[in-house]
Amino acid sequence: MQRQRDPRIYQIATLAALVAYGASRLDLEILLAPAAVIVATALATQFLCTKLFSLPRFDPRSALISSLSLCLLLRTDSMSLVVGTTVIAIASKFFLRIDGRHVFNPTNFGLVAVMASVGGIWVSPGQWGTGAFFALLLAGIGGLVIHRASRSDVTYAFIGFYAALVVGRTLWLGDPLAIPLHHLQNGAFLLFAFFMISDPKTTPDSRAGRILFALMVALGAGFVHFVLFEPNGFLWSLVLFAPTTPIINRLLPGERYQWCRRRPAMRLSQRSYA
Amino acid sequence: MKRSMTLLGISLVLATCWSSPTVRAFCGFYVAKADAKLFNRASQVVLVRHDNKTVITMANDFQGDPTEFAVVIPVPTFIERGQIHVTNKALIDHLDAFTAPRLVEYFDQDPCMRHTLMERAMPLAAQAPGVAGRRSRAKALGVSIEASYTVGEYDIVILSAEQSDGLTTWLTENGYRIPPGASRVLASYIRQNVRFFVAKVNLEEQSRLGFNYLRPIQVAFESPKFMLPIRLGTLNANGPQDLLLYALTQNGRVETTNYRTVKLPSGMDLPVFVKQEFGDFYKAMFTEQVRKENMRSVFLEYAWDMSWCDPCAADPLSATELRELGVFWLDGGRGRAVKRGAQNTFVTRLHLRYDGEHFPEDLVFQETADRTNFQGRYVLRHAYEGALSCERGGMYRQELATRHEREAQTLASITGWDIRDIRRKMDLSGKPPESGSWWERLWKKN
Structure with a gap:
């Protein structure tokens, strides 16, 4: 069967391009060190949770999407808050689940959880301006x-x-x-x-x-x-x-979304952490 | 002549995030500052903000007949007499001087000596820088005079209104000249349940008090809105105007959430002739940056903990001065000598050039947890002028030519000035510098 292309690949490429555009053209202050720490922390958290929950294989794609989104949105002076926010974002996919799937968009949850609790991070909604x-x-x-x-x-x-x-x-x-x-x-x-x-x-x-x-x-x-x-x-x-x-x-029930689907049918995992 | 501006506030209460100030030795000497006096039609506003509490101080550069002066300021709540204060203009001048972009100088040492840099202190370069009847008429127009006070040299009324037409009529009948288009903007504010703080000069009080200029008005209030109404002010302006906004907060830097906030270019080496025309440089650079951002951005010019500075364009404000400006959390500071590092106040200086087309809505702010220091700082490096008596001296001359050309290009790039004029002023004779590449040196004609 023809396997549909995974939309996450496009999303990773687009977000990476937006990170580069924001850093070079819009003064978004996306610094290399925090960005590297976000990506590394996200992948490490995804890997550890994969082991902890005995999932069949480590899939970095969603963690990459979350980390690139965090690069675009998360601002802080503290490297420990960079790590903390990223861990909370990725771990929320594994720990906050209803009906066998995660409840929150990981980036969204990580940002709001830290802003509402310890603070020390912020999001700059004006920085994109209207030019982009x-x-x-x-x-x-x-x-x-x-x-x-x-x-x-x-x-x-x-x-x-x-x-x-x-x-x-x-x-x-x-x-x-x-x-x-x-x-x-x-x-x-x-x-x-x-x-x-x-x-x-x-x-x-x-x-x-x-x-x-x-x-x-x-x-x-x-x-x-x-x-x-x-x-x-x-x-x-x-x-x-x-x-x-x-x-x-x-x-209002409907068909559950799968990142990659085969036609006409495929075995669907009931436990998706992506 | 009428002006308008305002306030309001949000509440993003973030836990205080302390980070040690970036330790970066700015070991040059401050030689000049570029303050707000350079700009025509510049308003200056100080916003003190913490926990929904706001104190706004508004200074104006009004030069005309005091009878012509009036302000109409939308305010989010009713304002009692005790919430209004008139203060000394010198406070804002001090804050302006403390946060202004600055020049520092370095002097190259004899390259034939072992040390490469030496600094020399330079002196500061001077930079020129009938109430009952009124109430019933108001009521008939749907305007409610909620209070009227005389504070200092100002007569102030707090108005609420049901209809903008009524408010416009009332203001006109009471001697306020309302610019075309104001009614529509006033209607929008009325729907948002704001009050209007209307002030004009009481000539008797002004004469009794003996001031020959208008002192800044201060208003303290509580509201979740963290904003500055600029829309009324765009109606009667002749072209774009400048606003310098100083935010004093506890946690960190303030930025706009509905417009981009970008840092002014800073930290670069510039030709030494800039010292003689630093004011012109700052104005040209600001204008060029506004152009590059299509006049849609707010510029960050200074962000620093109030307890220190490096280099200092002026001394930090004392706790007494800060309290006078409205920094209400400095409870223990009144009258005491200020300890360095003990003020718990972060200052942000924002500068924008705006008109109604490019800034269609009021400025909305948020306080971030960012305590990173930033200042507009420009470096002049003086060449060593003594005799060069060693092989390194030749290399130094080469490096100097490259450095001067780089400085010229930097200056042209950030100000939009013609590079030929810059080279001429630098006495570079319009010639590009000798390249350091080996093949050009190889066939160089003497």
Whole structure:
């Protein structure tokens, strides 16, 4: 049978390119030493957990995706917090599980857990500015078109709901449309839409479920931004609503996502840690 | 003439993350600073922020007739009399001087001697641098005068409004000239339930107090919003304006969350003639960096623990000065001599050039846990001018030519100045330097 290409390879290449672009063109302060520590820690944690949970083989791909996402988002002056955040991110896939699969997007959980507890790390949502808009849009849409057409609904739905929210707020306030456009062109928003909420392992299985999930995350992010006046509303909202995925899956069941699927059928592992 | 700016605040409360300051010996000598006086139409704002508590100090460079002066500032809460204070402009000047970009100088030693660098102290180079009726009319317009105070030389009213048209009418009837387009922006603020802090000069009080300039107004309040309203200020501005924002926090550097915050180029070697025109250099460099960022970024010019500096463009502010600026967590510091390292205050200086097109929404900030030191610092290296009496002397001359060319190119790159002018000022005769490559030396014509 023809084996479908693993979308994670595209994602690794795209994220690596974004890391290089951010470091060289956008002053994202992605330094070599912390980046190397993130990647090494992520792979080591994945390896140790693979042994601990007696999995058949060590798969570095998801750990690489998480570590590249952390390179893009995690900022701290402390190397021990770099290690701590990365360990929490990867370990969350193995320890925080419902119905045989992990609950949180690892990068999202690692960042929020450390920000909410010990602090000392931060995410700079403004640093992408609006100049990276087209680069991110192309990278994101490219990934969806090539690999994840069947699961891209959550990204489109999220963009649609959040856009409706900020445009609606603007119309209600009587502000110029330049303001919501400024919000929607922000690189951090696109990065979240294309590379975080789109994680097929932590979003509901059915299309209706994913659209409902996107609506909740968009409303939650709006609440954080416009009612609590806190930054990084996307990250907080996704962590808050990720535990609803098992409930949504029961109410609106669908086919569970596999990274690589053979057609017409393949043996599906019930324990996916990727 | 009217100005507007504001405040608000978020609350990202991060556990304090102490990291030892980067120990990097800046062993040059501070020779000049480039302060805010260089920029026309520059507003200066100090934001003190911790745990949802904000103290904002607003200084203006208003030069005209005091009767023409007024500010309308959106504020997130009702403001009582005790939350308003008028302070001394010298405090902000001190903060400006402490955080300003600076020049340092080094002097090359005789390359024929063993030591390569020596420093020499240089003196600081001078861088020029009828209430009842009013209330009923207000009520008819849907405007509520929640309070009115006289603080120092200012008459202040705190307004809330139901309709922007009513507010615009009330302001116009009370002698405030409202720029076109203000009504729409005011409507947006009204929907967000903000109050308006409206201040104008009380001439009698000003004359009694004896000040011939307008002192900075301070307002203290509690709100989760950590922001600075700039939208009203863009309406009546003639072209882009500059804002220097000093944030005083406990944990670390402050940055904008809805615009990019980028560091001003710093730390490079520049031609020594820059010493004579440091102010022009700073202005040209800032303008060039604004252009490169398409006028959509905020620039970080200084980030440092308030208890020390290296090199110091001015002494750190004392605990008394910091408290006056609103640093409320320095409870024990009043009147005491300040111990180095004991102030627990981090200062961030942000500089932006903005207009309504490129900065469509108010600035929103977050305090990060970043305590990495940063300063705008530029290095002048003076060549050794004595006689060179050894073989190394020839090599030194070669290196010097390359170094001067590199300095010229750096200066051209960060300021946008014409490299030919720079070379002429450096007396490089417009010729590229002699290359160090062996083949060029091989067939060199004498």
